[in-house]
Amino acid sequence: MENEIESIPEINSSPKTAGIWSVTNVVLSLLLLILLFSSISVLYYMPELVDLGYSVKAVFIKREDSHSGSYAKLEKQIVSTRRSLEDLNSKLQKLIPQQPYIIINTTYSSFKLVSLGDTIRTGVCSTGSNTILKVSEKKQYVFKTPKGVFTVINRKKNPVWVKPDWYFIEEGLPIPPRNSEERFDSWSMGEWALGFGDGYYIHGTLYQRFLGLPVSHGCVRMGDEDLSVVANTLQVGSKVYIY
Amino acid sequence: MKIFKRILITLNVLAFLILVYVFVVTVVIPVSKAYLPLTKLERPVEKPTKKSKKAAEKSSSKSTKGAQKEVKEEEVPVEENVSDKELIARFETLSNLRKQAAFLSARYDLSKQDSIYLVIDLIDSVAMLEVKGISVHRAKIHAVEKSHSLKLFHDKDFSLWLEYPFELKAAKATIPKIPIVIKQAPKDTIEAAAQVVIPTAPKREDVYITMDFTKNLRLNISQVDKLDSIGEIRIDSLAREHRKRSFVKAYESLHTYKYDKIAPFINIKLNKADATIIYRALPDRPQMVLRM
Numbered sequence: 178m179e180n181e182i183e184s185i186p187e188i189n190s191s192p193k194t195a196g197i198w199s200v201t202n203v204v205l206s207l208l209l210l211i212l213l214f215s216s217i218s219v220l221y222y223m224p225e226l227v228d229l230g231y232s233v234k235a236v237f238i239k240r241e242d243s244h245s246g247s248y249a250k251l252e253k254q255i256v257s258t259r260r261s262l263e264d265l266n267s268k269l270q271k272l273i274p275q276q277p278y279i280i281i282n283t284t285y286s287s288f289k290l291v292s293l294g295d296t297i298r299t300g301v302c303s304t305g306s307n308t309i310l311k312v313s314e315k316k317q318y319v320f321k322t323p324k325g326v327f328t329v330i331n332r333k334k335n336p337v338w339v340k341p342d343w344y345f346i347e348e349g350l351p352i353p354p355r356n357s358e359e360r361f362d363s364w365s366m367g368e369w370a371l372g373f374g375d376g377y378y379i380h381g382t383l384y385q386r387f388l389g390l391p392v393s394h395g396c397v398r399m400g401d402e403d404l405s406v407v408a409n410t411l412q413v414g415s416k417v418y419i420y
Numbered sequence: 421m422k423i424f425k426r427i428l429i430t431l432n433v434l435a436f437l438i439l440v441y442v443f444v445v446t447v448v449i450p451v452s453k454a455y456l457p458l459t460k461l462e463r464p465v466e467k468p469t470k471k472s473k474k475a476a477e478k479s480s481s482k483s484t485k486g487a488q489k490e491v492k493e494e495e496v497p498v499e500e501n502v503s504d505k506e507l508i509a510r511f512e513t514l515s516n517l518r519k520q521a522a523f524l525s526a527r528y529d530l531s532k533q534d535s536i537y538l539v540i541d542l543i544d545s546v547a548m549l550e551v552k553g554i555s556v557h558r559a560k561i562h563a564v565e566k567s568h569s570l571k572l573f574h575d576k577d578f579s580l581w582l583e584y585p586f587e588l589k590a591a592k593a594t595i596p597k598i599p600i601v602i603k604q605a606p607k608d609t610i611e612a613a614a615q616v617v618i619p620t621a622p623k624r625e626d627v628y629i630t631m632d633f634t635k636n637l638r639l640n641i642s643q644v645d646k647l648d649s650i651g652e653i654r655i656d657s658l659a660r661e662h663r664k665r666s667f668v669k670a671y672e673s674l675h676t677y678k679y680d681k682i683a684p685f686i687n688i689k690l691n692k693a694d695a696t697i698i699y700r701a702l703p704d705r706p707q708m709v710l711r712m
Contacts, residue, residue: 205428212435216442221663223446223670228568230451231682235571251510258517265524272531272553280556284697306619307598312605321598324701325534326552346605349612392619420536420549420556420701 278416279379279407281397283322286389288397290407298406301389303382303398310347318343320394327373327417332408336370336380338362343394367401369408373417379407446670450679518576522583523711527553530585535703537585540639540688542566542712547690549701557701559694562644565687566712572682585707586633592661593629593699594654626651627695628658633708638685641699643692686710 219226277292283304290298305322312318340360345352353359367381382388382398392398397419399407411417523541530537531553539548539555542564549557573581599622606612626648629641647655673679690698 202425202428205425205432209428209432209435212432212439216435216439219439219442219446220670220674221667224666226443226447227450228685230447231572232568234451235568248507248510251507251514255510255514255517258514258521262517262521262524265521265528268528269524269531269553274554278554280554282557282697282701284700285693306601308601308603310603310605324536324703347612349606349609387619390619390621416552416554418551418554418556420551420697 274416276412276415277410278418279411281322281417281419283324283391283419286391288399288403288407290410292410297410298403300400300403302379302400302403303384303387303389303393304391305393305395306391310343312346318346322393322395322397322419323375323377324419327377327419329371329373329411329413329415329417331372332411332413333370333372335363335368336366336378338366341376367399367404369404371408371411371417379417380404442674445674445677449677450673453679515579518579519582519711522579523709525583526585526709530707530709533707535706536701537706538698538702538708540686540708540710542686542688542710544711547688547694547698549698557694557697559690559698561688561690563687563689567684567686569682569684570712581635582710582712585709586635586637588702588704588706588708589632589634591629591631591699592658593627594651594658595625595627595696595699597700597704624692624696626655627692627699628655629695629699630658630662631708636681636683637710638683639708640685640687641695642687642689643695644689645692686712 273294275293277290277297280289280291281302281304282288286302286304288300288302289296306320308320310318310320338361340362342352365383366378370378370380372378377396379397379399381401381404382393384392384398385400388398388400527539527550531550534552536549536551536556539546539550540561541548542561545561545564547559547561548555570578603615606615626645627641627643628651629639631639631641633639642655669680
């Protein structure tokens with residue numbers, strides 16, 4: 178009988194108890210998942226958490242600098258720093274060319290003509306197409322506009338283009354001898370050609386519809402009006418900044 | 421049931437301990453260890469030659485004489501009874517002047533080279549490309565986010581940190597550095613005619629650039645313009661790559677206890693065009709000057 182009496186409440190309470198246990202278990206299981214997920218999240222967001230830690234730490238850093246030294250010492254330091262600032266400013270000012278110069282943007286094929294710090298003309302041009310013309314395993318031509326600072330080394334009125342080998346290769350034509358008449362072209366380069374070294378020129382073009390696009394073989398091509406202004410403004414020795 | 425519950429409780433306790441361990445090892449220790457980590461900066465020392473020694477002696481004697489004169493000329497008021505507030509205000513002035521001097525000094529140093537360099541001015545919100553001291557391109561910075569680790573600097577160290585240019589170690593971007601097209605030379609005029617293509621404006625792809633510089637600085641450049649779907653995918657994959665690397669490092673530090681030095685970062689937002697121009701214009705190993 179005793180056994181029977183003891184066993185009755187167990188049977189009656191088992192569904193309720195099982196329910197409570199299951200809720201607790203579910204909560205515990207969820208908590209376990211959250212904890213494990215948090216550990217992974219800490220690893221995942223470590224850079225952000227560390228940076229957040231720095232911001233907390235920065236609050237507690239004792240800034241010795243901010244209270245060290247007397248007022249007089251500070252003033253002296255301020256005066257000397259101001260002086261070195263003025264000196265640096267004047268040094269940087271001296272770097273600005275006194276002659277007009279041109280800035281060429283190869284990414285967007287545009288130019289800016291500057292004189293004494295003022296922009297006097299802006300416009301579009303054509304720059305290098307960034308094409309590699311592969312002739313053979315060993316031989317190739319790269320058509321890109323060089324970047325950096327250059328100097329106008331010559332100015333040619335009504336220039337004659339001496340076609341290089343790549344022109345004939347690109348056209349699928351046989352390469353003529355060096356002094357062949359086929360190489361000389363007196364109309365393609367426009368009214369002016371300003372050489373800035375290594376065979377690169379700022380010149381005119383027959384393909385004015387392609388201005389603003391990177392289509393040239395490395396030279397900077399300009400529209401007729403722009404070229405006229407640029408050629409009349411820049412002299413031998415003027416700077417050409419290409420980026 | 422009771423056993424299951426006990427197992428669950430034990431697992432929870434273990435998981436909690438793991439979480440604490442992970443947090444302490446990957447976050448608390450690196451933060452606490454990184455106490456003013458960038459104070460031990462060394463100025464690049466130039467080996468003195470006989471000529472430079474003589475010049476330095478001359479200039480130092482001149483400058484000391486000059487300085488003495490100047491100090492006499494501009495007598496500084498000695499006010500020892502100055503309030504803390506005033507002292508701090510003057511110190512801030514000095515600190516800003518030092519930063520400005522560091523910025524100009526770095527730019528002047530770089531202007532002696534032939535390469536194009538990057539100038540990031542976070543005070544005026546401008547990113548510039550300069551060469552030989554001439555600003556060839558100027559772009560507005562639309563938004564800036566800075567690492568909190570930058571707050572750990574002492575002012576003097578911060579000026580020193582900024583005084584010497586940052587050199588690029590590695591860069592990753594969603595756009596190619598140079599959009600190269602490879603063309604095979606035609607065999608004859610017929611093949612050449614077949615190759616002729618009417619040029620069109622190049623497609624401007626979405627830009628996201630990550631640049632790792634010396635002195636552990638990372639500069640992230642993103643665009644303010646709305647991203648297209650391909651751009652989003654590319655940027656996500658780049659971000660995932662970085663995240664994966666940092667996750668692996670964090671995981672490794674759990675047992676190696678090795679930590680990287682503080683890596684301050686700066687995130688800036690530019691126009692798509694400006695970001696493209698800057699990335700393409702810079703040489704492979706460009707240098708950068710920072711003002712903040």
